[in-house]
Amino acid sequence: MSNWAETVMLWHVYPLGFTGAPIRPDGADDDGQSDAGAADQPVEHRLNRIEAWLDHVVELGLNGLLLGPVFPSSTHGYDTVDYFRIDARLGDDGDIDRLIAAAHDRGIRVLFDGVFNHVGREHPAFAALEEQGPEADTADLFRVRWDGWQAGEPVDADVFEGHDALVTLNHDSPAVADLVVEVMTHWLGRGIDGWRLDAAYAVPSAFWARVLPRVRAEYPEAWFLGEVIHGDAVRIVEESTIDSLTQYELWQGIWHGIADRNLFELKHAIERNNELLSVFAPQTFVGNHDVTRIASAIGPDLVPHALAVLFTVAGVPSVYSGDEYGYEAVKEERLGGDDAVRPEFPDAPPAPGSLPESAQHILRTHQLLIAVRRQHPWLHRAHTDVIHIDNTAMVLRTATGTDAVVTALNVGDAPVSVPVADATRVLAGSLADDIDRHAGEASLPPRGWAVLSATPA
Template identity: 65%
Template sequence: MSAEAAGWTGHVMWWQVYPLGFVGAEVRPEGGGAQVQHRLGRIEGWLEHVIGLGLNGLALGPVFAASTHGYDTVDHFRIDPRLGDLGDVDRLVAACRERGIRVLLDGVFNHVGRAHPLFRHVEEHGPESPHAELFRIDWNGWQPGQPVQAEVFEGHDALVALDHDSPAVAEFVAEVMLHWLGRGIDGWRLDAAYAVPPAFWARVLPKVREQYPEAWFSGEVIHGAGAELVKESTVDSLTQYELWQAIWHGIADRNLFELAHGLERHDALLGSFVPSTFVGNHDVTRIASAVGDGFVGHALAVLFTVAGVPSVYAGDEFGWHGVKEERIGGDDAVRPVFPESPPGEGELPEAGARILHEHRQLIELRRRHPWLHRAHTEAVEVANEALVFRSVGGAGEGGILTALNLSDEPQRVRVPGDAVVAAGSGSRDGDALVVPEREWAVVSFG
């Protein structure tokens, strides 16, 4: 039985957290920072907030021991001491279980940190090291005492690439996955899955599913999402960066033709898999900074009324701002420290309170229409500053009509006679839906 067949992925919606930033850990620690600091429990204080949003999944960024930002892993079986220890992660997983919240871990299996003990052993002992087969190394002309010429990830010298043709790497990755699934998690985000040969995942994932058939695997793919990759790799899902880009570009550039095209391409994927959808994550500029506070709801309306396994990047629900920059520390603004507990609605600025309401409203809409997980979508009306699209399920499941108005004039949209305004700002006027200037609306029908 696959995760999809088990049914839970058709209902899960993730709250994505970057743990090191969330708890205020030193991302670039001096002197190693090996002393255990029990910070991971701070996330537990936000679980009721997750439930209050209507979400039921916690997607954690890197939690394993690493040197800096978490994607330079040095021990896949140990919790990063800046976050805590095994007891801390076990308590967090148990707290999620008590609340019906699924847990997804971030698996960095394309590379390891240069400080990883296995690579250190290779550096010390050369090709005679039993761990040499784990890495792609050019031994030509190498002499003891010289640096090891290993392949690295995208030019980052601190990230040493694993050799995915090696059976030992496949065994290692399967062992890591099985270990944490055995401790109660539900699946894996496969970091940099686009850099790993699909055949590697096809060797590893079926072995893992033999013991955990309901586990779910979503691969990070940045340049589009391909049906062939899913078929060859056997992953369940891929990140839908193409749709993310179409959403924020279409809104920010007032070119909703781009979004309509993105929706068409998104819909074509559904014959092969259900993509992992988002409008924000730990690697991109926050949506409120990308499109402006007043248009976050437009982006969310797309996210929650088209097919996919949606996620909300923690903090986006409050309209937090943050711009990603291409420099050392350029991710810090989008990976901030969180307060000990969620802010009350009265503590939020007007824009933040509205954005929080929009999240709750659209997540509730999604809960009422679970068929949206695999809904087919088509554009009905398209202009630079106006877009109407229809999402429909199977027989007897009805449909959703989503209208986005970026212009400074009201928009009139023809709707079915039984259409009911389900979210956003809109009102019926005869056989039309009137969407005010710079607003959005969703109606349900059938």
């Protein structure tokens, strides 16, 4: 695995929403097809709107850009119809080259979102199959049941989680492995630094184990992040050779532990996170393009508590664009239910002074905690001990042999006094009183939090 991944922190962008591109052109829906087809869309040069935000990424203290889908698709980007072009709703090759170069000029790594479990039904490879039947050159790319099929009839193919528009690739086929290797190396050759592997949990680990070493042989510094929502994470990494997986268990523990005033759930998630670290450092987050905004989930005043955990617990942290301003939105299980959490952004970042006070506070908290993380790079793989826990108060101690960080949280409405071990000074947040070094305690105000520096005994 590349060394740069040990210090990268990501800004996650869903490009179609961010740039104001139409998600469902020509009357398409999330489980159907566009009337015109992705290939017929005129080129709109929208990617420069992301480029205009790169200085903001640097000012946050982040150094990675995790892009959602940028390839042509029929609707939302996850129904790919061409792996080798840029979606005309976003721009063209020149636009993506400029964005990658602008990011690299600022020391920002770039990751693409690769949807390699399935393609859109409008993908030419599947369209050829529907037209030509089992004699098509692309027949080996898909899992199809031909019994009873007649020319002109829909093809009975495996689809992803019941979505008829998302046709599953045949991961036992050498042709599919060759295709994915070709796609990955093509864009790594164009300058990207790694891949997010969409729906990696749905793809056999043996497939990744065949593909990724071939890619690494040509691009040894490439980094691969698998989207895994459930399952045995350690086994998946060991069998697949994927570098990192999305840490949904910690995300859920942060959300529900804080929202439900049941920090024991967060304790369990942190302990589970510790169990991964001997094998890999997971991608950690409190928001992404598929979930309710953290400010809506737990309330804006408790967002700093979630961030304090995110940036002091091991992993590869990411910030979903807009969360740094306290954007609020709720994901809904309906057609277009993701739209609210994938909004259009302004052409350029707002001046901090123009923001509401709550947004200014959340922005400053991001910057402060990201700086703390930068100052303690060993947090990437360090274990966290829970040294105090009740329903509404928690103290974490994350340490190496030479340094330690203590994170104290109070999500209750009354002040609390909590043990802070060997903590000596405040790095972020606030205390009601100075640390009582004799007693090893500190007082947190109602809904207070603090990140403290400590020296191990």
